[in-house]
Amino acid sequence: MPDVPKLPPIADQPLSVVLLAHNDGPHLEQVVADWVSFLNGLNRDYEILLVDDGSTDHTARLLAVLTDRHGRVRVLRHAEHRGHGAALRTALGTARHPLLFYSVCDPRYRPGDLKRMLKEIDRVHLVSGYRAGRPFPIVWRCLGALRRGFARLVLGHADPPLPGWLGWKRHLGRMFVRLLLGVRNQDMTCPFRLARRSMFARIPLQSDGAFAHVEILAKANFLGLLLGEELPLGDRNHPVAAAAEHGEGIGQLLRDGCRVFRNPDFGPTRR
Numbered sequence: 001m002p003d004v005p006k007l008p009p010i011a012d013q014p015l016s017v018v019l020l021a022h023n024d025g026p027h028l029e030q031v032v033a034d035w036v037s038f039l040n041g042l043n044r045d046y047e048i049l050l051v052d053d054g055s056t057d058h059t060a061r062l063l064a065v066l067t068d069r070h071g072r073v074r075v076l077r078h079a080e081h082r083g084h085g086a087a088l089r090t091a092l093g094t095a096r097h098p099l100l101f102y103s104v105c106d107p108r109y110r111p112g113d114l115k116r117m118l119k120e121i122d123r124v125h126l127v128s129g130y131r132a133g134r135p136f137p138i139v140w141r142c143l144g145a146l147r148r149g150f151a152r153l154v155l156g157h158a159d160p161p162l163p164g165w166l167g168w169k170r171h172l173g174r175m176f177v178r179l180l181l182g183v184r185n186q187d188m189t190c191p192f193r194l195a196r197r198s199m200f201a202r203i204p205l206q207s208d209g210a211f212a213h214v215e216i217l218a219k220a221n222f223l224g225l226l227l228g229e230e231l232p233l234g235d236r237n238h239p240v241a242a243a244a245e246h247g248e249g250i251g252q253l254l255r256d257g258c259r260v261f262r263n264p265d266f267g268p269t270r271r
Helices: 025-040 059-069 084-092 112-118 138-155 168-181 197-201 211-222 250-262
Strands: 015-021 046-053 073-078 099-104 126-130 193-196
Touching: 015 025, 015 084, 025 046, 025 059, 046 059, 046 084, 059 073, 073 084, 084 099, 084 211, 099 197, 112 126, 112 193, 126 211, 168 211, 193 197, 193 211, 211 250
Parallel strands: 015 046, 015 099, 046 073
Antiparallel strands: 099 193, 126 193
16 A cells, blocks of 8 residues: 655645635624634634625625724625635635635634644645534434444444435435545535645636535545545534535536536646
């Protein structure tokens, strides 16, 4: 078995934090304040890139207030709602620090979970979260127990049970993507990730919507980049559960998936 390559240490480097916002006015101020407080405690240089993806509520009116109140917050705006992928693409064109983290402006995604990811990033290129807040349906729990029992009996080893239920669509989508693209992550669309920003030079985002989260994993896997174990978000008393993406439909996912699969872009050719 080949040795895993050792990557340059990066965990204590400056950090670009991308927060994706769409109609998040009711909790936007508190979410940004929580992130600023957490990042100030890391004692390192950082920037917060707040991408307002075409909000139609009072989010836009809060942006000037937030930039005046927090000097390291920079606002990027889309005139129309375009999706997570388009918002990330905008942020990647502006981010300037070696470490890049992204999440959504949702109070369920807590800054403290980033600290656990920082402990892992020296070994890998990308660390992803896992939303483990919903229990599995009884039928799936029984089938999973039977499968693990059979694997232990026949193979002498079985994968541990998944930490939480992501819903039928996400679990079926995970199996399809694993079969088609070889990606082994469980929560492929989790919007809570830490990465070495340099890797995005070979992973230009082609997706506009939530398929961008899958695109990142698939391209990183194809390029042989090191992906860390997924970390369950939250804690035992307050786990994060997967929720529907803002206005995301199956049509957008299929369009983005077909675009990436037909003509994948890996950036400029390296010599």
